[in-house]
Amino acid sequence: MTDKPDTALPGHATLPARPGRFAPALRRAFRPVAEARGFARAMLWTGAVLTGIFVLMALFAPWLSPYGFDQYQAAGVQFAQLAPPSAQHPLGTNVQSTDVLAQIIWGARTELMVVALALVFSLTIGVPLGLIAGYFGGPFDRLMVLVMDAMFAIPSLLLALVIAFLLGSSITSGIVVAACAITIVYVPQYFRVLRNHVTSVREEPYVEAARAIGAGPFTILGKYIFFNVIQTVPVLATLNAADAILTLTGLGFLGYGVQPSQGAEWGYDVSRAVGDAASGIWWTTLFPGLAIVLLVTGLTLLGEGLNEAINPVLRQRATTKLKMEDLE
Amino acid sequence: MPSKPDAMTDTLDAPGGTPAPDATGARPFISVKNLKTYFEIRGSVFDRLMGRDAGTVKAVDDVSFDLAKGEVLGLVGESGSGKSTLGRSLLGLVRATGGSAVFEGQEIVGLDERSLRRLRSRMQMVFQDPHAALNPAMTIAQSVGHPLKIHKRAKGAEDQRRQVVAALERVGLSPAETYMDKYPGDLSGGQKQRAVIARAVVLDPVLLVADEPVSMLDMSVRSKILQLMIDLKQKLGLTYLYITHDMATAKFFCDRIAILYLGRIVEIGEASALYAAPKHPYTQALLEAIPDPDPNHTLPRNLPRGEIPDAAKPPHGCAFHPRCPRAFAPCGWEIRDLTGLLEARWAGMAEADHQAERALIGTPKIPDGPEAASRLPAASGDGAALLALLEKIRAEDPAEPFWTGVKAMHAEAGHVTIDWHTPVTPRLIAGKGTAAACHLHDPALAAHLPKAADGA
Numbered sequence: 001m002t003d004k005p006d007t008a009l010p011g012h013a014t015l016p017a018r019p020g021r022f023a024p025a026l027r028r029a030f031r032p033v034a035e036a037r038g039f040a041r042a043m044l045w046t047g048a049v050l051t052g053i054f055v056l057m058a059l060f061a062p063w064l065s066p067y068g069f070d071q072y073q074a075a076g077v078q079f080a081q082l083a084p085p086s087a088q089h090p091l092g093t094n095v096q097s098t099d100v101l102a103q104i105i106w107g108a109r110t111e112l113m114v115v116a117l118a119l120v121f122s123l124t125i126g127v128p129l130g131l132i133a134g135y136f137g138g139p140f141d142r143l144m145v146l147v148m149d150a151m152f153a154i155p156s157l158l159l160a161l162v163i164a165f166l167l168g169s170s171i172t173s174g175i176v177v178a179a180c181a182i183t184i185v186y187v188p189q190y191f192r193v194l195r196n197h198v199t200s201v202r203e204e205p206y207v208e209a210a211r212a213i214g215a216g217p218f219t220i221l222g223k224y225i226f227f228n229v230i231q232t233v234p235v236l237a238t239l240n241a242a243d244a245i246l247t248l249t250g251l252g253f254l255g256y257g258v259q260p261s262q263g264a265e266w267g268y269d270v271s272r273a274v275g276d277a278a279s280g281i282w283w284t285t286l287f288p289g290l291a292i293v294l295l296v297t298g299l300t301l302l303g304e305g306l307n308e309a310i311n312p313v314l315r316q317r318a319t320t321k322l323k324m325e326d327l328e
Numbered sequence: 329m330p331s332k333p334d335a336m337t338d339t340l341d342a343p344g345g346t347p348a349p350d351a352t353g354a355r356p357f358i359s360v361k362n363l364k365t366y367f368e369i370r371g372s373v374f375d376r377l378m379g380r381d382a383g384t385v386k387a388v389d390d391v392s393f394d395l396a397k398g399e400v401l402g403l404v405g406e407s408g409s410g411k412s413t414l415g416r417s418l419l420g421l422v423r424a425t426g427g428s429a430v431f432e433g434q435e436i437v438g439l440d441e442r443s444l445r446r447l448r449s450r451m452q453m454v455f456q457d458p459h460a461a462l463n464p465a466m467t468i469a470q471s472v473g474h475p476l477k478i479h480k481r482a483k484g485a486e487d488q489r490r491q492v493v494a495a496l497e498r499v500g501l502s503p504a505e506t507y508m509d510k511y512p513g514d515l516s517g518g519q520k521q522r523a524v525i526a527r528a529v530v531l532d533p534v535l536l537v538a539d540e541p542v543s544m545l546d547m548s549v550r551s552k553i554l555q556l557m558i559d560l561k562q563k564l565g566l567t568y569l570y571i572t573h574d575m576a577t578a579k580f581f582c583d584r585i586a587i588l589y590l591g592r593i594v595e596i597g598e599a600s601a602l603y604a605a606p607k608h609p610y611t612q613a614l615l616e617a618i619p620d621p622d623p624n625h626t627l628p629r630n631l632p633r634g635e636i637p638d639a640a641k642p643p644h645g646c647a648f649h650p651r652c653p654r655a656f657a658p659c660g661w662e663i664r665d666l667t668g669l670l671e672a673r674w675a676g677m678a679e680a681d682h683q684a685e686r687a688l689i690g691t692p693k694i695p696d697g698p699e700a701a702s703r704l705p706a707a708s709g710d711g712a713a714l715l716a717l718l719e720k721i722r723a724e725d726p727a728e729p730f731w732t733g734v735k736a737m738h739a740e741a742g743h744v745t746i747d748w749h750t751p752v753t754p755r756l757i758a759g760k761g762t763a764a765a766c767h768l769h770d771p772a773l774a775a776h777l778p779k780a781a782d783g784a
Contacts, residue, residue, distance in 0.1 A: 028511065205460040211421055213475040213527065214448035223474070227465035 036309035044305030047238075050298025054291075058109040065099075066090075069106035069264035072097040082281050092283035095272055096260075100283055104291050106264035110175065111295065114258070115244045117179035118186065119237055126187040127233070130194025131221050135202050145195070148188035156185045157250050164256040174258040178251060182244045193236055197229040204228075231310055238303035242296045249292050266292050357567060358395035358418070358535065363388055363427035363437070365410075365417045365591075369640055385639045387413040389591035390427070392756075397534070400561070400568040402582035402599065404575060404614065408636045410591035411571045412456075415537040418569065419451055420444040431535065449479045451535040452528035454557075457544050458520035462512035462527075469508035472496060472527045479531060495530040496523070498563075500556060518549035522556065529560060537569045542577060554581055575618050579603055587611050590639055590647040594754075597762025607764035609652045634668070644698040645751030646767065652729065657776040658767050660751030661733025663692045663702040669730050673721065688714050690743075698751050703743045715739035732776075749776070 036044055057064060066089075072079050079097040083089055091100035133141040151159065160181040167177045201207065202225060210224045251257035252267025260268055266288040273284035365388040387410040395401050403411040416422040417437075418429055424437045434447065455461035462471050473482070473492045482488030489508075496504035499522040512520055521541065528536055538557065542550040554577060560566060572578050578585055579599060586596040587610060595608040606612045613632045632651035637643055643650050645660015650668060652659065670689065674682045690705030706714040715737055722731050735747040752773065754765040767773045 205455050205457055206463045208421060209453070209455055209461045209524070209527075210463070210474075212419060212448060212453040213531075214445040214478050215474070216445060216478075219478065223466070224463050228463070 032309045033306070036305065040305050040308030042305075043301045044309060047298050047301030047303070047305050050294055051302050054108045054295050054298065055112060057105050058112045061105050061109045065102045065105040067099045067102040069102055070098060070261065071102065082276065082284065084281075085283055091287050094269065094284040095276065100269075100287050103264045103269050104266070104287055107266045107269065107288065107291060108295070110258050110263040110265050111245055111248060114175050114178045114182065114248050115241050117175065118182035118244055119241060121179060121183035122186045122190055122240075123233070123237070125183070126190025127194055127230075129187075130191045131198055131226065131229075133191070134195040134198025135217065135221055135225060137199070141195070144191065148191050151184070151188045152192075156247060160185050160247050160251055161254065161256055164251055168256070174262040178248055178257050181251065181256075182247055185247060186240050186244065189236065189240060190233070193232055194229055197232060198225055201225050201228050235303055235307040235310060238299055238306060242299035242303065245292065245296050245299065356394040357397040357399075357432065359428075359430045360394070360418065361392050361428045361430075363391045363414070363417060363429055364425045365413050365422055366425040383640050386410075386591045386642065387639065388417055388424070391588075391591070391593055392427075393586055393593065393596060395567060395569070397567055398561070398565060399584065400570055400582045402578040402585040403569060403571045403588055404573065404578050404585055405588035406573060406636050408590075408639060409588040410639075411573075411588050412539050413591075414588070415453070415539055415569055415571050419453055419537055420447070421453070445478075449475070449481075449531045450533050451537065452531065452533040454521075454525055454528050454536060454538040454541045456540040458517055458524050459512070459544070461524050462520055464512055467509050467511055468496070468501075468515070468523050471512070472523060472530055475527060475531050481531065491530060492526075495526040498529065498560070499523070499526040501526065517545050518553060521545060521549075521553055525553075525556065525560070529564060529566075532564065534565070535567050535569070537571070539571045540573070541570075543572070543574065550577070551580075557581070575614050587614065590637065590642050592647065593756060593765065594648065595762050595764040595766075596756065601761030605761055607759065607762055607769055608648075608766045609654050609768070610648050611764070633672075641694075646754045646765070649729075654768060655729040656732045656767065657749040658752040658773050659729075659733065660698065660753075661730060661748055662695075662698065662751075663704065663746070664694060665730055665733070666704065666746070667692070669721075669728065685717060688717050699748070700750075701745050701747045703745055705743045709742050711739040711742055711744055714744045718744060 033044070067074065079089070079093050079099065081093065081097050082095055083093045085092045089099050089101070091104065093099055094103070129144060133144045163181040163184050164177055167180055171177050171180070207220060207224055210220045215224070248257055249265070249267030249270070252265040252269075253271040255268070255271070257267055258265045269288040270285055270292075273281075273288070276282075276284045364386070366384045366386050369383050369385060389410070391414060393401065403414060405411045413422055417424040418431070420436050420439060427437060429436045431447070431451065436444070436447070439447070462468075466474070469489070469492050472495055473488050476482040476488050476491055482491055492508065493504040496502070496507060501507045501519060501522050507515070507519070507523070512523070515523065525541075536557075541557065542553050545553060557568070558581070561568060568581075570578065570581055582599045584597065585599045585602050586593045587602075587608065588594070589610050595602065595606065595611045602611065603615065606615055610632065632648075632653075634651050637647065637650065643660060643664070644662050645658065646652070646655070649655040649659035649661065650665050655661075670685075674685065677685075686707075688706060688708055688710075690707040692702060692704050695702070704714065704718075708714075718737060722728075733749050735749055737747070738745045752767065752770075754767055754770070756763045756765045757769050759769055768777070
């Protein structure tokens with residue numbers, strides 16, 4: 001055993017300037033993303049760019065869009081109905097004489113707002129429920145699992161339709177109604193994933209160690225379990241967001257989504273343009289459809305890329321191959 | 329990555345020295361009396377639907393011991409002997425089923441969770457697996473500082489940080505600044521275990537339950553961690569409950585040792601006396617099992633046969649008797665032991681002979697508790713032929729301890745009745761040096777001792 005001189009007496013150590021409290025945690029959280037290589041990296045970036053374009057569109061819609069989403073005339077002149085793409089209307093106009101490009105840009109805002117709202121709702125409901133049910137178990141856990149499984153059993157679009165129909169009469173904002181409908185569909189997923197993860201993490205020795213130092217159950221949940229189960233949520237949330245777009249456009253297509261007076265919605269646009277394609281009017285269906293496909297693809301790629309980067313089972317480590325000649 | 333400082337920052341004047349426990353003081357520091365921790369077994373779905381009880385595992389069964397302040401008590405046993413459960417019951421991490429455990433005059437058994445949490449600042453635990461005992465999402469400073477936060481021992485962030493630095497330096501993680509903002513994944517096993525110990529001592533506890541603190545570490549680090557624990561004991565006046573399966577480190581570390589087998593203490597006493605003159609055959613076997621580096625070591629290894637039995641259905645009488653080379657009449661022989669004996673016999677036989685014997689012996693009913701006589705059904709229906717076979721097996725190996733427990737065997741129609749000697753559950757009998765729960769040392773049972781094996 002080597003004897004080191006008794007350099008630092010307890011309490012005498014000089015304390016260096018402390019780095020920001022969250023800096024190490026943040027660096028740690030983003031390390032897998034920064035370290036992603038190869039296919040995961042490609043997916044992550046493609047997804048991020050595609051999603052980013054739509055996010056920018058949504059944020060800057062009033063400046064990007066040539067017209068308002070429900071504008072059918074400019075300077076007192078009515079737009080032509082079903083006009084083909086032209087200088088005045090780059091993507092043409094639809095059967096309601098509104099500009100298709102404006103519909104796309106304002107639609108991005110509607111879609112992302114609904115999805116973001118639904119995400120916030122379902123996280124605030126699903127995550128705490130999953131944590132509590134998984135950690136404490138018992139009758140509450142049994143009941144919650146039963147309820148959530150029952151919700152899983154109902155086809156998601158049908159469930160969303162019923163909720164949208166029920167809430168539509170009491171809540172005026174179409175965006176909130178649609179977000180609530182989507183929330184109900186996705187809460188069981190967050191609940192299940194969190195709950196199952198918690199039941200395995202709560203058996204870890206560090207949770208017992210937390211009990212041994214005298215931590216109460218909610219301290220354990222908040223400090224020891226939450227941060228060890230939460231890393232699955234970003235992946236799940238991004239993948240669910242892609243799915244939620246499809247549910248929302250599905251609702252819109254059926255006429256139960258955001259009403260045309262409250263915002264542009266791609267699903268509704270497609271539903272109004274269904275008949276047009278047969279008569280050679282391709283622009284009214286192609287562009288909203290393309291917008292749906294691109295946003296869903298972007299979010300899916302982002303989710304899958306995150307999954308590859310974060311999930312330790314799938315993760316490719318950032319290794320570099322060394323060549324002998326480089327070493328010499 | 330800095331070099332791993334698994335060297336002591338401070339070595340004390342008497343390394344390895346174990347002070348005599350202060351035997352003064354009317355009230356022992358920790359007093360455990362008839363402590364019991366039982367676990368319900370969750371049976372199959374069908375059992376649960378029928379409301380049938382699948383039984384209990386007596387992980388800790390009627391354990392009593394005292395622990396003086398400053399003493400190191402070793403709990404030694406194989407896996408499944410209940411040593412970890414005993415340590416956890418003492419801390420209240422596992423609810424004890426019955427009995428009493430008094431810590432500094434405070435009864436722990438049946439204490440509510442809130443009072444237990446307050447008590448935790450006085451008693452701490454070091455865990456077996458340092459890789460899993462630290463929260464991977466917390467830095468070392470957060471992990472070590474969290475107990476201070478929970479028990480409100482720090483006045484502000486600066487004070488907490490100073491105490492964490494002190495604790496880290498005390499366990500040899502020096503300079504502490506190198507480690508504070510690291511995550512457990514960045515440290516080596518020895519460093520992690522030091523951090524675990526720092527978290528345990530940061531609150532200045534008086535009792536430390538160390539659950540196999542070195543068994544997951546590299547050989548090179550083990551003695552350093554043990555040395556650290558000895559140093560801490562002397563500096564902080566700690567009392568240790570050292571749980572291990574390793575007799576070698578127990579010898580190095582403990583003042584007293586309790587040997588556990590299936591939830592019961594089979595022998596307890598001063599470490600020196602226990603190593604010099606082990607009384608219980610199980611203790612003797614454990615000491616035999618310490619690896620010996622001498623290649624010429626040719627002593628017959630009298631290791632216990634078989635595995636530790638099912639704790640849900642422990643053997644009657646002395647739980648160790650099926651594996652004991654010196655078991656005799658009152659040890660609790662039963663029909664399950666015959667099954668074990670036959671299986672061991674058949675394993676070494678030619679297939680044809682095995683089939684011939686097997687054809688004679690039926691499947692006996694396993695009773696729930698001890699019985700005076702058991703029936704061994706004859707598969708052929710011929711009780712006399714079965715008796716003849718049993719007598720033949722006995723004649724082949726008359727030294728087999730099983731036969732000492734058989735009072736008589738009678739052939740009856742379709743089965744053989746075996747009369748057993750009355751099983752006696754061993755109690756701890758204090759003797760010279762250690763107290764052992766073994767009938768070999770019970771004067772009341774000396775009459776039953778086989779001629780060849782008298783005298784301990």
